[in-house]
Amino acid sequence: MNFVPGEKYKAFEPINLPDRQWPSKVIEKAPIWCSVDLRDGNQALIEPMGHERKLRMFRHLVSLGFKEIEVGFPSASQTDFDFVRYLIDNNEIPDGVKIQVLTQSREELIRRTFEAVQGAKEAIVHLYNSTSTLQRRVVFDMDREGIKQIAIEGAKLVRQLADEMPETKIQMEYSPESFTQTELDYACEVCGAVMDIWKPTPDNKIIINLPATVEVATPNIYADQIEWMHRNLPNRDCIILSLHPHNDRGTGVAAAEFGIMAGADRVEGTLFGNGERTGNVDVVNIAMNMYTQGVNPELDFSNINEVVRTVEYCNQLPVHPRHPYGGELVFTAFSGSHQDAIKKGFAALKQANAELWEIPYLPIDPQDLGRSYDAVIRVNSQSGKGGVAYLLQEDYGIELPRMLQVEFSKVIQKITDETGKELSSSFIYDVFTEEYLEAKGDLSFVNHQTTVDTHASERRVLSANVVYKGEEKTVEGSGTGPIDAYMSALKSSIGVDLSVNDYREHTTGFGADAVAVAYVEMRKPDGTPVYGVGRHANIVTASLRAITSAVNRAAN
Ligand SMILES: CC(=O)SCCNC(=O)CCNC(=O)[C@H](O)C(C)(C)COP(=O)(O)OP(=O)(O)OC[C@H]1O[C@@H](n2cnc3c(N)ncnc32)[C@H](O)[C@@H]1OP(=O)(O)O
Ligand SMILES: CC(C)C(=O)C(=O)O
Structure with a gap:
C-alpha cells in the first residue's frame, strides 16, 4: 500500500467536550x-x-x-x-x-x-x-x-x-x-x-x-x-x-x-x-x-x-451466518474447548436450577430468540470429546464416561481429519453403534440365564448362549455377579484374558421405553484399556453385551 499518513486522508478532529458525561x-x-x-x-x-x-x-x-x-x-x-x-x-x-x-x-x-x-x-x-x-x-x-x-x-x-x-x-x-x-x-x-x-x-x-x-x-x-x-x-x-x-x-x-x-x-x-x-x-x-x-x-x-x-x-439479500443474534451460526460452537465449556455450563445451570443465564460462549439463551439448542454444538475437525459427548447425550441419551469420551473422540477425529467435513449427530451415533454397540468380532452374545450357586448362595452361576467364530456355544461360569460369572465363563470356554476395571450404567428413556446402557472398561494383560458398550431393556443383558463388545474390540 502506498500510504503517506495525512496526505490523502486526515483524522477527524476530536470534539472539545472535556466534561463529557x-x-x-x-x-x-x-x-x-x-x-x-x-x-x-x-x-x-x-x-x-x-x-x-x-x-x-x-x-x-x-x-x-x-x-x-x-x-x-x-x-x-x-x-x-x-x-x-x-x-x-x-x-x-x-x-x-x-x-x-x-x-x-x-x-x-x-x-x-x-x-x-x-x-x-x-x-x-x-x-x-x-x-x-x-x-x-x-x-x-x-x-x-x-x-x-x-x-x-x-x-x-x-x-x-x-x-x-x-x-x-x-x-x-x-x-x-x-x-x-x-x-x-x-x-x-x-x-x-x-x-x-x-x-x-x-x-x-x-x-x-x-x-x-x-x-x-x-x-x-x-x-x-x-x-x-x-x-x-x-x-x-x-x-x-x-x-x-x-x-x-x-x-x-x-x-x-x-x-x-x-x-x-x-x-x-x-x-x-x-x-x-x-x-x-x-x-x-x-x-x-x-x-x-x-x-x-x-x-x-x-x-x-x-x-x-x-x-x-x-x-432479496442474505443475512450473514455470523450476523449478531440472527445468523445461522451464531449459537454454534465447532471448537472443542468451547463445546466442553458449553456442555459444562449447561450441566452447572441445570444442577443449580439457576434463573440467571451463565453459559460460557453463549451470551444469550438461543431459546429467547426462538432458536433451539440443536445447533449449539456441531462437530468437525476442530471439535473435541465434549462436543461429541454432548451430541450423544442430548440426541440419544448416551452419557459416555469420561475415558470413553476420550477414546471415541479419537475415532471421530480420525474421520473429520480424513474427510475435512462436519459430522452430523446421526452420523456420529452410527459410528458409535458400529464401534461399540455392534462391535464386530468373533463373539456374539445371544441370551443368558443366571441361577444362585448351590454351593455358595452369595455367588451366581451364569449360562450364556453365544456364537463364537460362527459356532453356537453355551458357556458357563460362576462369580459374585453376572459380570464376574460371564467373564469366568468366557475365560474357561474361549480363553478371554481380560479383567474388568470399571463398570457404569444408566437408563435412558422413560417407562416402557426405558433402556439400560452399560459401559465396561477392561484391561488387557499388559494393562492397555479397552472399552465396551451394551444396550438393552434388561440391565444384565446390557452389561453382558458391553463385555462382548469389549472382548471383540480387544481382539481387533
Ligand atoms: C442520506 C439520505 O439517504 S437522503 C435520502 C436519499 N434518498 C433518495 O434520494 C431516494 C429518492 N430520491 C429520488 O427519487 C430523487 O432524488 C428525487 C425524486 C427526490 C429528486 O430527484 P431529482 O429532482 O431528479 O433530483 P436529484 O435527485 O438529482 O437531486 C439533486 C438536486 O436536489 C438538491 N437537493 C438534494 N437534497 C436536497 C434537500 N434535502 N433539500 C433541497 N434540495 C436538495 C440538490 O442540490 C440538487 O439540486 P440541483 O439539481 O439544483 O443541482
Ligand atoms: C435523511 C437522513 C436522515 C438519512 O437518511 C441519512 O442521513 O442517512
Missing part, C-alpha cells in the same frame, strides 16, 4: 425505535421493494412492535406514493403506530409528500437537507446562510401544510443530513431556526434527528457530538432527540449505544442493518444487546428465524 451513563430503558427499512433500507436495494414486499415488511415491522415506521419517500416514486396511500386507504396502520415519510426540503416534493399522507390519523413528516461543510461546497455551492434558508423554507411549508391538514396529527421531524460532518454550532443554529418555525412544546414535541449519514469517526466522537447537541439545542424539553447511524466503519451499533448514553431518545435503523453502503444501524443488534443487559428492548425478536426469513425475502 456519557461514558459513565448506563442504558436503562429502550429508546423510541423507528424502522427505516422501507425507506433508507429500500433505497439501497438493487431492486427496491414492490408493493407486495413492502406490505409484507410493513406488517412484519408492526408485529415486532415498531411504533414508528418510515414507510417511504413518497415524492420519489409512484410505487412509494401508492404504497403510502394503500396503507392509509386500507386501514393497514394500527392505532398507536405512526407512519413516517421523508422529503427533501423542496417545495414540489413537500407538497407531494403531504398529498401522500392525507387522511392518515397520524404521520411523521421528515424533512431534511444536508448541512455538512463538504456538501455545502460541492453539492450546493452555498454558504451557511444559504443552506439554513433551504431548511427554513422547507420548514415553513411543512408547518403551513400541516396546519391545513388538521384531521391528521402531524409530527414534524428535521434532519440536518450529514450532521456528523457539520460544525456543531452550525447544526445547532439550523435546528434552532427550524424550531423557531415549528414552535414545538413539551406536549407537542418535534423530532430532531442527527444522522451519521456517513460514519466518519470513532463512535465516541458521535457520542460527544450528540451530548453537545443534547446540552446546547434550545428548548430541549420540546425535542425528541433522534439518532440515525450508518455503519461505514462497522461501529454503527456502538455509535448508537453511545449516542443513547449521550442523551438521545430515539433511534432510526433497520433490521439486520440493511441500508446505504455498509448499511444503517442494526436495530436487532442494539435491541438484543439491551436484552442481554436486563433491559426490556420493547421489540419482540422471540422468533428470530421468522425475522431473518422476512428480511431476506423483502430485501
Whole structure:
C-alpha cells in the first residue's frame, strides 16, 4: 500500500467536550425505535421493494412492535406514493403506530409528500437537507446562510401544510443530513431556526434527528457530538432527540449505544442493518444487546428465524451466518474447548436450577430468540470429546464416561481429519453403534440365564448362549455377579484374558421405553484399556453385551 499518513486522508478532529458525561451513563430503558427499512433500507436495494414486499415488511415491522415506521419517500416514486396511500386507504396502520415519510426540503416534493399522507390519523413528516461543510461546497455551492434558508423554507411549508391538514396529527421531524460532518454550532443554529418555525412544546414535541449519514469517526466522537447537541439545542424539553447511524466503519451499533448514553431518545435503523453502503444501524443488534443487559428492548425478536426469513425475502439479500443474534451460526460452537465449556455450563445451570443465564460462549439463551439448542454444538475437525459427548447425550441419551469420551473422540477425529467435513449427530451415533454397540468380532452374545450357586448362595452361576467364530456355544461360569460369572465363563470356554476395571450404567428413556446402557472398561494383560458398550431393556443383558463388545474390540 502506498500510504503517506495525512496526505490523502486526515483524522477527524476530536470534539472539545472535556466534561463529557456519557461514558459513565448506563442504558436503562429502550429508546423510541423507528424502522427505516422501507425507506433508507429500500433505497439501497438493487431492486427496491414492490408493493407486495413492502406490505409484507410493513406488517412484519408492526408485529415486532415498531411504533414508528418510515414507510417511504413518497415524492420519489409512484410505487412509494401508492404504497403510502394503500396503507392509509386500507386501514393497514394500527392505532398507536405512526407512519413516517421523508422529503427533501423542496417545495414540489413537500407538497407531494403531504398529498401522500392525507387522511392518515397520524404521520411523521421528515424533512431534511444536508448541512455538512463538504456538501455545502460541492453539492450546493452555498454558504451557511444559504443552506439554513433551504431548511427554513422547507420548514415553513411543512408547518403551513400541516396546519391545513388538521384531521391528521402531524409530527414534524428535521434532519440536518450529514450532521456528523457539520460544525456543531452550525447544526445547532439550523435546528434552532427550524424550531423557531415549528414552535414545538413539551406536549407537542418535534423530532430532531442527527444522522451519521456517513460514519466518519470513532463512535465516541458521535457520542460527544450528540451530548453537545443534547446540552446546547434550545428548548430541549420540546425535542425528541433522534439518532440515525450508518455503519461505514462497522461501529454503527456502538455509535448508537453511545449516542443513547449521550442523551438521545430515539433511534432510526433497520433490521439486520440493511441500508446505504455498509448499511444503517442494526436495530436487532442494539435491541438484543439491551436484552442481554436486563433491559426490556420493547421489540419482540422471540422468533428470530421468522425475522431473518422476512428480511431476506423483502430485501432479496442474505443475512450473514455470523450476523449478531440472527445468523445461522451464531449459537454454534465447532471448537472443542468451547463445546466442553458449553456442555459444562449447561450441566452447572441445570444442577443449580439457576434463573440467571451463565453459559460460557453463549451470551444469550438461543431459546429467547426462538432458536433451539440443536445447533449449539456441531462437530468437525476442530471439535473435541465434549462436543461429541454432548451430541450423544442430548440426541440419544448416551452419557459416555469420561475415558470413553476420550477414546471415541479419537475415532471421530480420525474421520473429520480424513474427510475435512462436519459430522452430523446421526452420523456420529452410527459410528458409535458400529464401534461399540455392534462391535464386530468373533463373539456374539445371544441370551443368558443366571441361577444362585448351590454351593455358595452369595455367588451366581451364569449360562450364556453365544456364537463364537460362527459356532453356537453355551458357556458357563460362576462369580459374585453376572459380570464376574460371564467373564469366568468366557475365560474357561474361549480363553478371554481380560479383567474388568470399571463398570457404569444408566437408563435412558422413560417407562416402557426405558433402556439400560452399560459401559465396561477392561484391561488387557499388559494393562492397555479397552472399552465396551451394551444396550438393552434388561440391565444384565446390557452389561453382558458391553463385555462382548469389549472382548471383540480387544481382539481387533
Ligand atoms: C442520506 C439520505 O439517504 S437522503 C435520502 C436519499 N434518498 C433518495 O434520494 C431516494 C429518492 N430520491 C429520488 O427519487 C430523487 O432524488 C428525487 C425524486 C427526490 C429528486 O430527484 P431529482 O429532482 O431528479 O433530483 P436529484 O435527485 O438529482 O437531486 C439533486 C438536486 O436536489 C438538491 N437537493 C438534494 N437534497 C436536497 C434537500 N434535502 N433539500 C433541497 N434540495 C436538495 C440538490 O442540490 C440538487 O439540486 P440541483 O439539481 O439544483 O443541482
Ligand atoms: C435523511 C437522513 C436522515 C438519512 O437518511 C441519512 O442521513 O442517512
